[in-house]
Amino acid sequence: MATGNAALRAFLHGLPGVDEAGVHARVADLATRSVKTTAKAHAIDLAIRMVDLTTLEGADTPGKVRALAAKALLPDPADRGVPPVAAVCVYPDLVPVAVHALRGSSVGVASVATSFPAGRAPLEARLLDTRAAVADGATEIDMVIDRGAFLAGDYRKVYEEIVAVKEVCARPDGEPAHLKVILETGELAGYDDVRRASWLAMHAGADFIKTSTGKVAPAATPAVTLVMLQAVRDFRAATGRQVGVKPAGGIRTTKDALRNLVLVNETAGPDWLDPRWFRIGASSLLNDLLMQRAKLTTGTYPGPDYYSAD
Numbered sequence: 001m002a003t004g005n006a007a008l009r010a011f012l013h014g015l016p017g018v019d020e021a022g023v024h025a026r027v028a029d030l031a032t033r034s035v036k037t038t039a040k041a042h043a044i045d046l047a048i049r050m051v052d053l054t055t056l057e058g059a060d061t062p063g064k065v066r067a068l069a070a071k072a073l074l075p076d077p078a079d080r081g082v083p084p085v086a087a088v089c090v091y092p093d094l095v096p097v098a099v100h101a102l103r104g105s106s107v108g109v110a111s112v113a114t115s116f117p118a119g120r121a122p123l124e125a126r127l128l129d130t131r132a133a134v135a136d137g138a139t140e141i142d143m144v145i146d147r148g149a150f151l152a153g154d155y156r157k158v159y160e161e162i163v164a165v166k167e168v169c170a171r172p173d174g175e176p177a178h179l180k181v182i183l184e185t186g187e188l189a190g191y192d193d194v195r196r197a198s199w200l201a202m203h204a205g206a207d208f209i210k211t212s213t214g215k216v217a218p219a220a221t222p223a224v225t226l227v228m229l230q231a232v233r234d235f236r237a238a239t240g241r242q243v244g245v246k247p248a249g250g251i252r253t254t255k256d257a258l259r260n261l262v263l264v265n266e267t268a269g270p271d272w273l274d275p276r277w278f279r280i281g282a283s284s285l286l287n288d289l290l291m292q293r294a295k296l297t298t299g300t301y302p303g304p305d306y307y308s309a310d
């Protein structure tokens, strides 16, 4: 497709508008669906396998990342039937620690490169940030878009930045790091913008579109996730390419996680019910998933101090 600003604007503003009342009604309807017993046990394990176990604090230390990696690999040391999570997600300087701790495992290392969370740095600095994380072994890059440029209508700038970051995700000697593009939907101007930003990111090469940094509220609301799931469904129908979705920020309970799985199934469809296509970015969801899993297995909740802090 043409990538001049006028062409991008014409394309993005030509997308059908989001029916806001319809989205809210659909979300409310899907929230009433309950997932029972066997299906629930399966859904909890699937949700665990979809977690990007995240720590993104200024106070993060190598020790904290090592503990998180241990938890990612073996979420419940007393129950080896619990699957590992999808990835740990850390700041770029802690990528080497996570890579070392997770070497040889199925758990990926995601890093929020590109001057997370605001992205307010020159492109060259954002690319350096990304190159370093990729060189240190990150398997996934979670980049933020320049929301200022997007809101000012400079779609070409956003498009070209995503293309440039995707280029530096490549590795001459192996698999490229997967690129998740964070839209920071809480800073966009409504659902039409969420749809436009989703399409812009996908056309520019995003492997995943991600709702939020977790630093801005509102973050991963069910309505925003629904609009993004519609976008990936429609993008695949139009182009044949499947793109993943990652809600992140504020997802803390098993109920929230299972609600997301229902949204995926009923909106994008079962093809997305897989950690390759759907992730949940969360710093404190895993313990609740483990508690609910233990309750299903043993009939009782473990004590509040049973699990280590996420």
Ligand SMILES: O=C[C@H](O)COP(=O)(O)O
Pocket (backbone or CB within 6 Å): 054, 056, 089, 212, 213, 214, 215, 248, 249, 250, 251, 281, 282, 283, 284, 285
């Ligand atoms: O990408 C993940 C988010 O930063 C996690 O947000 P959370 O701390 O609200 O779970």
